[in-house]
Amino acid sequence: xxxxxxxxxxxxxxxxxxxxxxxxxxxxxxxxxxxxxxxxxxxxxxxxxxxxxxxxxxxxxxxxxxxxxxxxxxxxxxxxxxxxxxxxxxxxxxxxxxxxxxxxxxxxxxxxxxxxxxxxxxxxxxxxxxxxxxxxxxxxxxxxxxxxxxxxxxxxxxxxxxxxxxxxxxxxxxxxxxxxxxxxxxxxxxxxxxxxxxxxxxxxxxxxxxxxxxxxxxxxxxxxxxxxxxxxxxxxxxxxxxxxxxxxxxxxxxxxxxxxxxxxxxxxxxxxxxxxxxxxx
DNA sequence: CTCCTGTCCTGCCGGC
DNA sequence: TGCCGGCAGGACAGGA
Numbered sequence: 001x002x003x004x005x006x007x008x009x010x011x012x013x014x015x016x017x018x019x020x021x022x023x024x025x026x027x028x029x030x031x032x033x034x035x036x037x038x039x040x041x042x043x044x045x046x047x048x049x050x051x052x053x054x055x056x057x058x059x060x061x062x063x064x065x066x067x068x069x070x071x072x073x074x075x076x077x078x079x080x081x082x083x084x085x086x087x088x089x090x091x092x093x094x095x096x097x098x099x100x101x102x103x104x105x106x107x108x109x110x111x112x113x114x115x116x117x118x119x120x121x122x123x124x125x126x127x128x129x130x131x132x133x134x135x136x137x138x139x140x141x142x143x144x145x146x147x148x149x150x151x152x153x154x155x156x157x158x159x160x161x162x163x164x165x166x167x168x169x170x171x172x173x174x175x176x177x178x179x180x181x182x183x184x185x186x187x188x189x190x191x192x193x194x195x196x197x198x199x200x201x202x203x204x205x206x207x208x209x210x211x212x213x214x215x216x217x218x219x220x221x222x223x224x225x226x227x228x229x230x231x232x233x234x235x236x237x238x239x240x241x242x243x244x245x246x247x248x249x250x251x252x253x254x255x256x257x258x259x260x261x262x263x264x265x266x267x268x269x270x271x272x273x274x275x276x277x278x279x280x281x
Numbered sequence: 282c283t284c285c286t287g288t289c290c291t292g293c294c295g296g297c
Numbered sequence: 298t299g300c301c302g303g304c305a306g307g308a309c310a311g312g313a
Contacts, residue, residue, distance in 0.1 A: 003307095034289060058307075076306050077291080094291090113290045115307065131308090158284060167308080175306070269285075271306070 002074040004139070004172030005215035006226045006234060007058045010080050013229030014060065015053040017082045018101055022049050025100030033075070033096065033114040044068055044120055045099065057135045057171035067123045071131065074226075075115025081108040082229045135171040139208050144170060146202030153193040153201060160196060160204075161189035161268050170208065176221060176243045179274045181207040183242045183250065188280045189273045190266075214239065242274040250276040 002010070026042040038044070048064040055061065060072040060080075072080065083089045085104035097109040097118060109118065121129045136152065137144040152169045153160065163169050164178045173181070182189050184207035187200060196204065220226060220234030228234060237244075241251050246265035249257045255278045266273050 073307080075290090075308085111290095112292065113306090115290065117308090156283080162284090165307090270287085272304095 002058065002076075002078065002220070002226050003174035003177050004055075004058060004212055005177070005218075005236065006220035007060060007074060007172070008055055008216050009220045009234065010074070010229055011053055011055045011060050013082060014062070014080060014107070017084075017105060017229065018050050018062075018099075018107060019053055020050065021101040021103060021105070023047065023099055024102050025098075027098040027100070028096075029091075029098065030096050033111060033116050033118070035117050035119075037097065037118050038120045041097075041118070041120065045070065056132055056138070057167055058174075059132065061126070063123060069121045069123050069126055071117070071119040071121060071129075072109065073117040073119075073131070075111060075113060075117065077113040078109065078111040078116035079227050080229055081110060081227070081231060082106070083108065134168050136166075136168045137170060139170050139172060139205075139212060144205065144209075146198065146205040149205045150196065150198050150201035153196055156193035158193055159189060159268055160187060160191050160193045161273055163193035164208075165269070165271070172212075173208065175271050175273075176240070177208070177211055177215065179243045180211045180241055183275060183280060184211060186280055188277075189268065189275050242276060244274065246274060250279060253278075 023045050026045050028037055028041060031037065045064070048066060048068065050062055051065050052063040053060065058073060062070040064070065083106040089106050092110060094112045095108050095110045099107040119131065126132060137148060149170065153163055156163050161178060161182065164173055165175065181204065185204040187196070187204060215221060215236040218234060218236035218239065219228055221236040222233035226234060242263050245263045247262045249262050260278055263274055264277050
């Protein structure tokens with residue numbers, strides 16, 4: 001379940017391995033995922049040089065030397081593996097797309113659940129691309145603040161949890177980091193988004209930035225499916241305060257867990273929410 | 282507009 | 298041991 005820190009980690013791994021490399025081979029091993037691969041994928045990419053790698057929300061953007069942009073979304077279980085030059089590549093189940101480079105290295109896109117996306121766009125039209133056009137601010141960039149968050153939450157009657165999951169409000173968060181940020185800010189996930197004060201929004205925005213930055217430093221979180229491009233695990237899951245910790249004591253907990261039941265688990269919008277009913281108000 | 286629900290997809294885990 | 302139901306969840310469509 002790659003969210004912003006996991007996607008950022010993958011993106012940095014790709015940048016190290018393939019930036020400046022020429023794509024010499026495009027091997028499409030199945031027709032596509034839920035969304036078919038672009039028909040022009042092979043013709044568009046073969047012979048191109050990868051000029052740059054970047055991330056927008058949970059999308060990885062690989063800029064080519066001719067203005068094309070290859071877009072990856074990892075969905076829930078998507079992995080991008082990099083096979084160094086000279087290392088044997090052993091095909092794995094669900095390896096759907098392989099790019100070969102001029103130094104003999106390979107990029108392998110694997111997605112067991114097929115929720116991921118591979119798309120092509122033009123750099124000049126990227127802002128208006130249907131997958132990217134509606135996205136809210138990047139939480140780690142200056143365009144995101146307590147003030148902007150407050151502004152986008154103030155007319156929403158839905159829960160603050162659901163609002164933060166909405167990529168139009170802030171880009172790149174998913175279930176894990178929303179739960180963690182709400183805990184850090186001491187805000188009850190069930191509160192209507194519009195009930196947050198300016199001060200609440202300020203501490204929430206800060207909590208979002210903090211948790212994302214700490215997670216990136218740890219190389220993301222590996223729960224079930226996510227891997228870094230070198231196959232290594234992320235380690236941030238060991239720092240979770242509430243996610244997947246129902247019944248446990250929250251960090252710094254001073255309440256009687258045998259009485260309170262510890263960290264609570266509820267369902268919001270069909271997704272699990274973990275929170276501390278004592279500390280999140 | 283916003284809000285809410287259902288759908289996609291398959292591996293894994295717990296229960297029997 | 299083996300089977301099966303339920304769960305995980307990001308994005309989006311479609312209906313209220």
